[in-house]
Amino acid sequence: MIEMFLKKAATYKTIKWSGGETTELYIYPETSSYKERNFEFRLSFATVDVEKSTFTSLPKFKRIIMPLSDEIELSKNGEITQVRPKQVFNFDGADPIKSKGISTDVNLMFERGLVGNMGMLDETQNKIKTDANFICFYNLDEKAEVSFGEQKVTLFSRDCVIIKNTNKELLEINIDLFGDIYGIVLFEVKKGD
Numbered sequence: 001m002i003e004m005f006l007k008k009a010a011t012y013k014t015i016k017w018s019g020g021e022t023t024e025l026y027i028y029p030e031t032s033s034y035k036e037r038n039f040e041f042r043l044s045f046a047t048v049d050v051e052k053s054t055f056t057s058l059p060k061f062k063r064i065i066m067p068l069s070d071e072i073e074l075s076k077n078g079e080i081t082q083v084r085p086k087q088v089f090n091f092d093g094a095d096p097i098k099s100k101g102i103s104t105d106v107n108l109m110f111e112r113g114l115v116g117n118m119g120m121l122d123e124t125q126n127k128i129k130t131d132a133n134f135i136c137f138y139n140l141d142e143k144a145e146v147s148f149g150e151q152k153v154t155l156f157s158r159d160c161v162i163i164k165n166t167n168k169e170l171l172e173i174n175i176d177l178f179g180d181i182y183g184i185v186l187f188e189v190k191k192g193d
Contacts, residue, residue, distance in 0.1 A: 001166045004151050009158035012045075019053030019099065022046040022107075025138055025160050028189075041110035041189050043136055043160075048072065048103045058093030064108045064118045065089050066185070068140070072101040086120040086183070106138065106185050117188040123177050131170045132188035135163040142179030148172060155184075 032039035
């Protein structure tokens with residue numbers, strides 16, 4: 001079974017964290033809570049408003065972060081990594097991560113046993129093939145259209161569309177961007193085989 005639904009930017013929940021704000025784009029199951037840590041995975045957009053911050057410890061989860069606006073410096077056990085905009089950084093939620101730099105970013109947190117992937121699509125990537133259980137497109141451009149088969153949805157700035165692909169069918173999804181070609185973030189989550 002395949003289900004596609006749109007989440008409008010105006011419906012997102014935003015909360016404070018020690019270094020800024022985090023906006024929940026999607027959480028699964030939908031009845032779960034970030035605060036209670038009872039989710040399987042969570043997609044979010046965050047601001048880092050202070051020069052130095054420490055990431056929240058999330059021992060049950062793996063994490064991927066991708067800065068959007070500015071380079072950030074991440075330190076894990078003394079090892080420093082410079083992460084440029086649109087570059088992903090994977091880490092364990094139990095890792096003590098310190099961040100340096102003011103930026104905006106997108107995040108994927110997922111339970112161990114799940115496989116997560118995140119990346120930026122641009123105007124050259126107008127078609128993807130995936131068999132992930134969950135596929136989400138988060139639009140950073142003015143307007144985008146996402147379609148497969150007979151289904152099509154229009155996304156405006158900061159909207160996202162979630163595709164639930166329960167049977168892990170191989171989907172060919174078309175993406176059309178309209179605007180300043182900033183891009184669209186692709187999140188994929190698969191359950192273990």
